[in-house]
Amino acid sequence: MEQIIFAEVLGRNGRVKERFRLDRFPATIGTAYTNDVILGDAYVAACEARVERNEQGELMLVDSGSINGIVNRDSRRRLREASLCSGDVFRFGHADVRFMFSDHPVAEPLVIKAGVLDLFSLGRNPWLLTLLAVVIFTALMLSGYQAQTSGFQLREWLMEATSLLLGLLLIAGLWAAGTRLVSHEFRFLQHLAVLSVILLLSDLVEITIEHVEFIFSPDDSLQYATIFLYGVVAVMWIFMHLCVLSRRALAKKFMISLFLVGSLSIMTQLIYFNDTDSSGELVFASEIRPVGPGVISFVTFDEFFEEAQRLKTRLDSDVEDE
Numbered sequence: 001m002e003q004i005i006f007a008e009v010l011g012r013n014g015r016v017k018e019r020f021r022l023d024r025f026p027a028t029i030g031t032a033y034t035n036d037v038i039l040g041d042a043y044v045a046a047c048e049a050r051v052e053r054n055e056q057g058e059l060m061l062v063d064s065g066s067i068n069g070i071v072n073r074d075s076r077r078r079l080r081e082a083s084l085c086s087g088d089v090f091r092f093g094h095a096d097v098r099f100m101f102s103d104h105p106v107a108e109p110l111v112i113k114a115g116v117l118d119l120f121s122l123g124r125n126p127w128l129l130t131l132l133a134v135v136i137f138t139a140l141m142l143s144g145y146q147a148q149t150s151g152f153q154l155r156e157w158l159m160e161a162t163s164l165l166l167g168l169l170l171i172a173g174l175w176a177a178g179t180r181l182v183s184h185e186f187r188f189l190q191h192l193a194v195l196s197v198i199l200l201l202s203d204l205v206e207i208t209i210e211h212v213e214f215i216f217s218p219d220d221s222l223q224y225a226t227i228f229l230y231g232v233v234a235v236m237w238i239f240m241h242l243c244v245l246s247r248r249a250l251a252k253k254f255m256i257s258l259f260l261v262g263s264l265s266i267m268t269q270l271i272y273f274n275d276t277d278s279s280g281e282l283v284f285a286s287e288i289r290p291v292g293p294g295v296i297s298f299v300t301f302d303e304f305f306e307e308a309q310r311l312k313t314r315l316d317s318d319v320e321d322e
Contacts, residue, residue: 031045132193194241
């Protein structure tokens with residue numbers, strides 16, 4: 001029985017683009033439609049090479065007199081002929097072809113694990129992804145509207161909403177462009193959903209810090225906790241985007257996220273410490289704390305409102321001074 005081999009045309013990322021079955025020899029490789037392996041490459045001749053048996057019955061890859069020749073990807077050497085072994089990769093023009101024998105061992109199948117955005121089929125449903133992004137964006141805009149202490153200005157609110165939306169679309173587009181380069185898929189909605197979730201988490205962290213500052217007397221430990229929380233959000237941001245990019249090892253993607261955030265934090269701290277005019281926001285927050293230093297502060301209503309009145313008077317005087 002004639003031996004069967006397969007010629008696999010590889011993409012730039014090493015994945016198999018096409019697979020050709022070769023069960024009769026000699027078999028030809030080139031751009032012409034009469035070949036057994038057809039390569040769509042302008043640097044490949046009509047009949048670039050052929051696979052044939054030598055006198056000993058071994059399979060050989062023989063150059064058919066092409067202009068650019070055959071290059072072994074492992075040794076980087078240009079060859080006129082080479083003995084074929086299962087798993088060998090050769091370059092024809094700009095196309096990489098791997099030859100696999102039918103008895104080549106294969107790896108055990110991987111267990112399918114749900115990705116970060118595959119829960120409840122979220123990562124595969126564009127309507128749910130769009131709905132998630134719209135709901136989170138609307139919630140954030142309503143939160144910003146309720147947080148306004150002065151009279152509501154529709155124009156300012158619309159400008160803020162528009163700038164935030166454009167920023168989300170731009171960042172999601174950049175991540176989607178990177179996904180296109182890596183996995184040849186755009187996945188814009190997945191990245192937009194990730195950004196929306198991360199933005200919501202950032203808003204929740206900010207609200208939590210504000211409440212803690214309001215109740216407790218801020219110190220260095222609270223400042224370090226704030227940096228840690230925002231660091232966790234930043235790691236989740238990059239990690240979730242990397243999960244959209246590929247399904248490789250989660251540990252590797254987590255380490256990449258941790259390394260990027262850690263490097264950026266170190267650079268930020270170096271710039272911060274070199275800036276002598278910078279001052280933290282926590283110091284200002286400690287100046288406007290209206291209640292006692294503990295969670296439970298035993299004060300009467302009159303004392304509380306007197307403290308609030310003194311705080312208002314102080315803030316009004318600061319505004320007039322400015």
